Amino acid sequence: MMTFNRLTHLEALESEAIHIMREVAAECRNPVLLFSGGKDSIVMLRLAEKAFLPGRIPFPLLHIDTEHNFPEVIKFRDKLANKLKVKLIVRSVQDSIDAGRIIEKPNQSRNTLQTTTLLDAIEEFGFDACFGGARRDEEKARAKERIFSFRDEFGQWDPRNQRPELWDLYNTRVHPGEHMRVFPISNWTELDVWQYIHNEQLEVPALYYAHEREVIERNGSLLPVSHLVRPKPGELTQRITVRFRTVGDMSCTCPVISEAENANEIILETAMTRITERGATRMDDKTSDASMELRKKEGYF
Amino acid sequence: MTALNTPPLKTMELLRFSTAGSVDDGKSTLIGRLLYDAKSIFEDTLDAIARTTMKKGQEGLNLALLTDGLQAEREQGITIDVAYRYFATPRRKFIITDTPGHEQYTRNMVTGASTSDLAIILVDARKGPLIQSRRHAYLSSLLGIRHLVIAVNKMDTANYSDKRFKEIQHDFEPFLKRLGIPHLYFIPMSALHGDMVVERGENLDWYKGPTLLDLLETVPVSLSTTHLPARLPVQLVCRPQTPELPDFRGYMGRIESGTLKTGEAVTILPSGQRSRIRNLYLGEKELGEAIAPQSIQVTLEDEIDISRGDMIVSSQDSLPKTVRKFEAKICWLSETPLDLRRKYLLKHANRTVKAIVESLDYLVDINSLEQKPALTVEVNDIAHIHLKVLQPVMAEPYHENRKLGSFILIDESSNMTVAGGMIEKA
Ligand SMILES: Nc1nc2c(ncn2[C@@H]2O[C@H](COP(=O)(O)OP(=O)(O)O)[C@@H](O)[C@H]2O)c(=O)[nH]1
Numbered sequence: 001m002m003t004f005n006r007l008t009h010l011e012a013l014e015s016e017a018i019h020i021m022r023e024v025a026a027e028c029r030n031p032v033l034l035f036s037g038g039k040d041s042i043v044m045l046r047l048a049e050k051a052f053l054p055g056r057i058p059f060p061l062l063h064i065d066t067e068h069n070f071p072e073v074i075k076f077r078d079k080l081a082n083k084l085k086v087k088l089i090v091r092s093v094q095d096s097i098d099a100g101r102i103i104e105k106p107n108q109s110r111n112t113l114q115t116t117t118l119l120d121a122i123e124e125f126g127f128d129a130c131f132g133g134a135r136r137d138e139e140k141a142r143a144k145e146r147i148f149s150f151r152d153e154f155g156q157w158d159p160r161n162q163r164p165e166l167w168d169l170y171n172t173r174v175h176p177g178e179h180m181r182v183f184p185i186s187n188w189t190e191l192d193v194w195q196y197i198h199n200e201q202l203e204v205p206a207l208y209y210a211h212e213r214e215v216i217e218r219n220g221s222l223l224p225v226s227h228l229v230r231p232k233p234g235e236l237t238q239r240i241t242v243r244f245r246t247v248g249d250m251s252c253t254c255p256v257i258s259e260a261e262n263a264n265e266i267i268l269e270t271a272m273t274r275i276t277e278r279g280a281t282r283m284d285d286k287t288s289d290a291s292m293e294l295r296k297k298e299g300y301f
Numbered sequence: 302m303t304a305l306n307t308p309p310l311k312t313m314e315l316l317r318f319s320t321a322g323s324v325d326d327g328k329s330t331l332i333g334r335l336l337y338d339a340k341s342i343f344e345d346t347l348d349a350i351a352r353t354t355m356k357k358g359q360e361g362l363n364l365a366l367l368t369d370g371l372q373a374e375r376e377q378g379i380t381i382d383v384a385y386r387y388f389a390t391p392r393r394k395f396i397i398t399d400t401p402g403h404e405q406y407t408r409n410m411v412t413g414a415s416t417s418d419l420a421i422i423l424v425d426a427r428k429g430p431l432i433q434s435r436r437h438a439y440l441s442s443l444l445g446i447r448h449l450v451i452a453v454n455k456m457d458t459a460n461y462s463d464k465r466f467k468e469i470q471h472d473f474e475p476f477l478k479r480l481g482i483p484h485l486y487f488i489p490m491s492a493l494h495g496d497m498v499v500e501r502g503e504n505l506d507w508y509k510g511p512t513l514l515d516l517l518e519t520v521p522v523s524l525s526t527t528h529l530p531a532r533l534p535v536q537l538v539c540r541p542q543t544p545e546l547p548d549f550r551g552y553m554g555r556i557e558s559g560t561l562k563t564g565e566a567v568t569i570l571p572s573g574q575r576s577r578i579r580n581l582y583l584g585e586k587e588l589g590e591a592i593a594p595q596s597i598q599v600t601l602e603d604e605i606d607i608s609r610g611d612m613i614v615s616s617q618d619s620l621p622k623t624v625r626k627f628e629a630k631i632c633w634l635s636e637t638p639l640d641l642r643r644k645y646l647l648k649h650a651n652r653t654v655k656a657i658v659e660s661l662d663y664l665v666d667i668n669s670l671e672q673k674p675a676l677t678v679e680v681n682d683i684a685h686i687h688l689k690v691l692q693p694v695m696a697e698p699y700h701e702n703r704k705l706g707s708f709i710l711i712d713e714s715s716n717m718t719v720a721g722g723m724i725e726k727a
Contacts, residue, residue: 009315009394018596050584166721173716
């Protein structure tokens with residue numbers, strides 16, 4: 001009898017995430033959900049939907065658009081926002097570059113450039129809480145970040161001076177100009193995310209599943225050929241069956257070879273896989289072991 | 302039905318545990334070993350570690366680097382903040398709260414233990430339990446940990462000696478028994494070589510108990526509190542007031558203990574009004590019954606004015622007390638000492654109210670467990686106090702109900718969380 005009286009790990013994680021979202025809705029003045037159209041933010045949106053039904057999701061979505069996104073992800077983003085009747089705010093990295101707020105270096109990933117645009121948007125709308133879909137298993141600096149992560153008036157994270165977080169009594173208080181980053185799926189792993197997508201039968205952009213794509217091999221990774229990535233002299237393109245594990249800046253997001261055609265097959269693959277998500281798919285994270293920590297200190301997601 | 306809707310993945314439970322030890326007892330190595338042997342370390346993480354290990358001029362794989370996070374820590378070679386790690390076996394998913402062992406970081410230990418079912422304290426077989434070991438054990442008991450594992454590590458440096466292990470056990474056990482932690486386990490191991498962590502190894506044949514992983518996979522998840530009286534602190538009220546749902550009133554929250562069913566008679570606190578549960582929802586789904594710690598929404602048979610911070614409890618069970626004064630132990634977390642003349646904000650079960658410390662009774666010396674008089678409370682101190690709150694809270698002693706017995710204190714001007722508290726007598 002006892003065993004029926006317990007939650008599965010996924011039910012426990014879902015309950016934790018819903019609790020966190022409701023806490024923000026109850027205590028924060030002007031929250032927003034950072035939404036990219038990727039799988040983690042799709043899960044976040046589903047959790048928000050479940051948290052507030054039969055009411056509407058009580059906050060808008062904000063996408064920091066690198067304009068290096070996969071077009072199918074953008075289409076998917078708009079469709080989902082529409083379906084759930086939530087307001088979608090888009091702020092573009094290109095606009096920040098055009099306005100001279102950001103200087104783009106050649107061959108630089110736009111993932112890192114999102115920080116300025118993000119902080120500008122937070123200031124523009126006066127958001128005091130931003131939900132992010134980051135998970136602690138992604139990366140070492142994230143492993144130490146609180147669920148309610150305080151940002152000062154410059155949007156900076158101070159890893160040495162984090163608020164203690166006891167039980168699940170979250171301290172959501174900030175002064176004007178400061179804000180919270182809130183990570184409801186902190187304790188989820190990539191496998192949990194796929195299991196949830198499977199259980200809830202969530203739709204995700206098709207490029208998460210196996211498909212044929214033209215790629216080139218560069219520095220030991222596969223790169224998708226697009227208007228941003230052209231083969232250099234001597235590089236050969238090949239058409240192979242791949243899927244993406246993350247969907248960020250098209251110029252540096254690498255697919256993995258896979259035959260997995262649905263969430264179920266991805267779960268089986270993920271359960272056996274031996275390569276962590278960021279390492280496999282983000283060229284910009286490989287540079288330095290501490291690159292995420294530096295970026296987060298400056299205000300990155 | 303697909304393969305994955307069938308066990309074992311589907312029925313996996315979640316166990317949260319914390320690890321603590323003094324610097325160099327081998328905590329990082331142990332966690333690395335646990336993840337490594339549980340086949341949860343991914344290849345490219347290993348690659349990165351191999352590179353860093355080489356840079357430091359060491360040979361082979363340094364498992365400890367797996368758990369070292371921030372750059373500053375890397376430079377100092379110590380862990381300075383709570384870090385979370387994940388691994389899974391077919392039976393359970395585990396969340397490790399890795400808490401630093403440095404003396405001044407008691408607050409991190411408290412943070413880690415507050416959400417854990419089980420705690421592991423490392424002891425170096427050569428050194429035996431240190432002052433810090435006692436302190437960690439005390440803090441674990443204070444935070445209501447029910448399963449405490451003493452991992453006697455580096456047994457390889459003590460010739461895997463049965464005698465040495467027993468010595469340490471005899472030395473430490475009387476102190477631990479005084480703390481009243483219900484379940485104590487001593488496990489001899491070598492994190493470095495892997496004996497008794499996941500594999501039994503060949504060097505500790507005289508030890509007949511479980512390996513560390515065996516234990517982690519089988520201890521009851523003690524945070525499941527479905528046997529306790531039902532408590533639902535209201536987190537948020539849902540009133541869509543749309544043409545389709547003009548009169549819908551739902552009360553959202555997480556069931557903090559017990560079980561709620563449709564039709565069940567409930568009492569609303571602090572008003573004391575009564576009603577029955579009409580429906581229970583999770584998202585669009587209607588549930589006949591919901592259990593702690595599910596986040597759900599309920600509707601009631603009667604229209605009652607209920608707002609955030611009120612509590613829906615089963616009328617059949619004993620009710621929590623509605624109080625304005627109570628006794629508690631607090632762990633002070635702030636560099637700024639307690640100011641007895643000031644009001645603080647107290648957050649407890651979705652209520653945030655103003656609070657005053659009426660009396661500072663004593664500090665607990667966490668090495669000797671003795672009470673000592675005090676005029677103020679400083680960072681990392683454990684104090685016994687009498688608190689007065691300006692609006693009532695629905696409280697229960699922490700040892701009976703962790704969720705209704707815990708609170709935090711917030712400094713209203715700096716917004717810092719300055720203390721964590723455990724209610725002793727309501
Ligand atoms: N001989 C031996 N050395 C160990 C064992 N576990 C850890 N060590 C060593 O003890 C030192 C401190 O270990 P570390 O895991 O960094 O300790 P922490 O400070 O508690 O995280 C390192 O040099 C480890 O290689 C063990 O079981 N046996």
